[in-house]
Amino acid sequence: MKTTKPHRIALLFNGNKSFDREVISGIAGYLGSTRAAWDLFLEEDFRLRLDGIERWQGDGIIADFDDPAVAKALSRCAVPVVAVGGSYSDDGAYPRGLPYVATDNFKLIKLARDHLIDVGLQRFAMFSLPRSSENRWALERENAFRALMLDDRMDAEIFRGCETSASSWDEAVEGQIAWLRSLPKPIGIIAVTDARARQLLQACAIGGIAVPEQVALIGIDNDPMVRMLTRIPLSSVMQGAQEMGRTAAHLLDQMLHGVRLANTRIMVPPAGINVFASSKHEATRHPHVMRAHHFIRQYACQGIKTHQVAEYVGVSRSSLEACFRQELECSVHDVILRFKLDAAKARLESGESSIADVALGCGFTSIQYMHFVFKRELGCTPRVYRDRARGEAGLAA
Known part of the structure; x- marks a missing residue:
C-alpha cells in the first residue's frame, strides 16, 4: 500500500497563552477531520523560540504574528507561511505577501460593551496594557473602545497600569485600586485580556469595591487558568481562536498543494460570551x-x-x-x-x-x-x- 510522506510543519506559538492554545486546538481539529498528513514541530515545553528557525528545513509554518520578532524572523522564509494574529485598522500593519488569519479586535470590544449595556450600565472604562511593540493588538482594542465611545459622544476612560513583575507588583496593585476608586459608580470595565481582568478583581477585593454592583467586569480569552484563580467567576468574550486555527491550517494545506494565497486576509469574529458573576450587574436599592x-x-x-x-x-x-x-x-x-x-x-x-x-x-x-x-x-x-x-x-x- 502506497503511503504519503507527511509534510513537516512548524507551529510557532506560546502554549502558556490561552489564545495560542486555542489556535493550536483548531489546527488539531482540522487535521483530525481531513486526510492531511503533517509531522508537527513544536518546542517540547510548547514555548515559542526563534533560534535557528531560519534553518528550518520543513515544508511550512503557521505562526503568531502578534509578536513582531516572529514577523521579522520569518520575513524572508523560503517555505509557505500562514500568519495568525490580531486585526489592524492600518493596512500597513499586516505582513506583506502572506495569508493572514485575524481575530476581529473591534468586534471583541463591541461584544463586551454591548453586554455591559444589556445589564443596564451607562458608564464604561477599559483596562489595557502599557504601550509596546508586543502589545500592538492591545492598542487596537483601545482604538476600538475609543471609536465606540466617540459614536456615543462619551469620553473613553482607559487605564494601562504597569507591566506585571515581582518588583512592581505592589505599585501596580496600588495604582489599580486608586484608578478604580476614582471612577464613577456603577461602571462597566472591559479588560483587554482575562489576565488583566483577574488583576482588577483582586484589586477590587483589596480595595473593598463590590463586583459587580459597583464595578462590572468582563475580560477577553475565556481562559480556564484565570477561572481557577478568581473567587468571583469572570465573564469573558470568547475569541474564535479555534476557528482561526482551522482556517490557518486549511490555508496552509492549500499552499502545500500549489495554491497561491499571497495577501489573503480572513477576519474571524468572536465566538460569543461566557457570562458569569463578574458582569451580572443588578441595581440594588439597599x-x-x-x-x-x-x-x-x-x-x-x-x-x-x-x-x-x-x-x-x-x-x-x-x-x-x-x-x-x-x-x-x-x-x-x-x-x-x-x-x-x-x-x-x-x-x-x-x-x-x-x-x-x-x-x-x-x-x-x-x-x-x-x-x-x-x-x-x-x-x-x-x-x-x-x-x-x-x-x-x-x-x-
Missing part, C-alpha cells in the same frame, strides 16, 4: 443587600451560612433576611445556593473535575445534596448536566 452580595459572591463555595453573612454586613440575621425578602423576594440562603449552583455548573461544563470534586469545591455538604439541588433547580442530575454540556461542546466544535 446597601445591606449590596454588601451581602459582595461577601456571598466571594465565599459561597466555602460553605458560609446566613449568620456569617449578617455578621459581615454588620446587622442582625432577621434584619438582613427582611432586606433580602423586600429587595430580591428570596432568602439569603437562596442566594448563597444560587452562587454555589452557578459555580458547580461552570466546573461541570469545563469537564476539569470529577462530580465529587465539584461538590466539595463548590461548598455542597455532600454529593447527594448537590444531586438533590440539581434535580430540584434544573430537572437533571449533575452527571446528566455534564454530559449534555460535553455534547453541546462537541457539536459546536
Whole structure:
C-alpha cells in the first residue's frame, strides 16, 4: 500500500497563552477531520523560540504574528507561511505577501460593551496594557473602545497600569485600586485580556469595591487558568481562536498543494460570551443587600451560612433576611445556593473535575445534596448536566 510522506510543519506559538492554545486546538481539529498528513514541530515545553528557525528545513509554518520578532524572523522564509494574529485598522500593519488569519479586535470590544449595556450600565472604562511593540493588538482594542465611545459622544476612560513583575507588583496593585476608586459608580470595565481582568478583581477585593454592583467586569480569552484563580467567576468574550486555527491550517494545506494565497486576509469574529458573576450587574436599592452580595459572591463555595453573612454586613440575621425578602423576594440562603449552583455548573461544563470534586469545591455538604439541588433547580442530575454540556461542546466544535 502506497503511503504519503507527511509534510513537516512548524507551529510557532506560546502554549502558556490561552489564545495560542486555542489556535493550536483548531489546527488539531482540522487535521483530525481531513486526510492531511503533517509531522508537527513544536518546542517540547510548547514555548515559542526563534533560534535557528531560519534553518528550518520543513515544508511550512503557521505562526503568531502578534509578536513582531516572529514577523521579522520569518520575513524572508523560503517555505509557505500562514500568519495568525490580531486585526489592524492600518493596512500597513499586516505582513506583506502572506495569508493572514485575524481575530476581529473591534468586534471583541463591541461584544463586551454591548453586554455591559444589556445589564443596564451607562458608564464604561477599559483596562489595557502599557504601550509596546508586543502589545500592538492591545492598542487596537483601545482604538476600538475609543471609536465606540466617540459614536456615543462619551469620553473613553482607559487605564494601562504597569507591566506585571515581582518588583512592581505592589505599585501596580496600588495604582489599580486608586484608578478604580476614582471612577464613577456603577461602571462597566472591559479588560483587554482575562489576565488583566483577574488583576482588577483582586484589586477590587483589596480595595473593598463590590463586583459587580459597583464595578462590572468582563475580560477577553475565556481562559480556564484565570477561572481557577478568581473567587468571583469572570465573564469573558470568547475569541474564535479555534476557528482561526482551522482556517490557518486549511490555508496552509492549500499552499502545500500549489495554491497561491499571497495577501489573503480572513477576519474571524468572536465566538460569543461566557457570562458569569463578574458582569451580572443588578441595581440594588439597599446597601445591606449590596454588601451581602459582595461577601456571598466571594465565599459561597466555602460553605458560609446566613449568620456569617449578617455578621459581615454588620446587622442582625432577621434584619438582613427582611432586606433580602423586600429587595430580591428570596432568602439569603437562596442566594448563597444560587452562587454555589452557578459555580458547580461552570466546573461541570469545563469537564476539569470529577462530580465529587465539584461538590466539595463548590461548598455542597455532600454529593447527594448537590444531586438533590440539581434535580430540584434544573430537572437533571449533575452527571446528566455534564454530559449534555460535553455534547453541546462537541457539536459546536
